[in-house]
Amino acid sequence: MNEASSACKTLFVTGGAGFIGGNFVLGAVAQGWRIVNLDKLTYAGNLQTLASLKGQSAHQFVRGDIGDRALIQRLLSDYRPQAIVNFAAESHVDRSIEGPAAFVETNVSGTLALLESVRDYWRELHGDAREDFRFLHVSTDEVYGSLGPTGKFTEETAYAPNSPYAASKAASDHLVRAFNHTYGLPTLTTNCSNNYGPYQFPEKLIPLIIQKALVGDALPVYGDGKNIRDWLYVGDHCAAIHRVLEGGRPGQTYNIGGHSERENIAVVRLICRLLDDKAPLAHGGPRESLITYVVDRPGHDRRYAIDSSKLQGELGWRPSETFETGIAKTVDWYLNHQPWIEHVLDGSYRLERIGA
Structure with a gap:
């Protein structure tokens, strides 16, 4: 499935109106793929992200x-995709703490229903169509739990999810x-x-801080701000997914990281400095003064870090953005x-859902 052969081929993308899925769909259409984009349009699904594709065949x-088996079966039969890319998921940890049932429904039961429908479709394929078909499931490093001050997650790291969200994604990975x-x-x-970049729903750290800092609101930081994440620019993530689709070995898992570990407080301070330079506050004061430490999230994992050496060695992918270039x-x-x-x-943005 190299890029040169993508023209006129069909990808079935689930969750393609969300943050990562939307970025992936925009890029895939630009590369010549035909995209069938299924999205439930929960609160995080935003058709305005896909506005540039309106009217494009x-x-x-x-x-x-994805849990609607009859719909999935009809779409597979009508469009005959060469691959499935499954982004569909409830993904916000805080929301999973408040209401875990929705995460189990979508991430576990929904993934199971999708897998059963895709299995039945794949069984009916023949020759090269059957041999070349792929089902790519997009998951998270949170399934691995929390790291100490050293070490990185590899594909062999034992699962140890610590939030309802992470547990539901771990279950989907096992399925x-x-x-x-x-x-x-x-x-x-x-x-x-952790992904960041354009079109991210502003409940996540980076867009939340950008927007609050722009208007001069308090900038909430959990706990002591020293939780560490490996930040991955969404465009690099989408490029990695394409590489795995093109050359990944069936049955394998590939970790994707940005090689950009940063403490949350360092991320917030960098955003403050960038905005102070690009859009100073009216009173001219530094935005770092707006940082406010708040009660930590229950069970907040301390550190994540990804070892992407398998993906790099087998498929030649590397992130093109440093954290400094990506955040700018x-x-x-x-x-x-x-x-x-x-x-x-x-x-x-919800008004565009009418009739969708």
């Missing part, structure tokens, strides 16, 4: 649930593995570190796309 949007082992379904799993691009994007943010914050 290469992008078919369908509002629906994907089981469908490969039991039925022979040619699956691929990717476990990524991200800040610029939010400064230049304030209407997108405003429509999320005032809820008007």
Whole structure:
């Protein structure tokens, strides 16, 4: 599945109106793929992210649930995709603490329903169509739990999820593995570190801090701010997914990291400095003075770090952005796309769902 052969081939993408899925869909259409984009349009699904694709025959949007077996079967039969990329998931840890049932419903039961429908579709394929087919499941490094001050997660790290969100993703990963082992379904799993970049819903750390800092609001930081994450620019993540689709070995897992470990407080301070330079506050004061430490999240994992050497060695992928270049691009994007943010914050982005 190299890029040169992607023209006229069909990818079935689930969760393609969300942050990572939306970025992936925009890039895939630009590369010549035909995309069937299924999204339930929960609060984080935003059709405005896909506005540039409106009216393009290469992008078919369908509002629906991965747990709807009849719908999935119909879409597979109608569009005959060469691969599935599953982004569909509830993904916010704080929300999983408040209401874990929705995470189990989508991330576990929904993934199971999707796998069963895809297995049945794949079984009916013949020749090269069956041999070349892939099901790629997008997951998270949070399934591995929390690291101490040293070491990194590898594909062999034992699962030890610490939040309801992480537990639900771990369960979905195990289901994907089981469908490969039991039925022979040619699956691929990717476990990524924390993503950032354009079109991210502003409940996540980086867009939340950017938006609050722009208007001079208090900047909330959990605990002592020293929790460490490996930050991955979303464009690099999407490029890695394409590489795994093109050359990954069925049944394998590939970790995707940004090689950019940073303490949360360091991330917040860098955003403050960038905005002070690009959009100073009216009173001219430094935005770091707005930092406010708040009660830590229950069970907050201390450190994540990804070892991507398997992906680099087998498939030649490496991140193209450092954290400094990626965060500068991200800040610029939010400064230049304030209407997108405003429509999320005032809820008007939901109006586009009518009739979707």
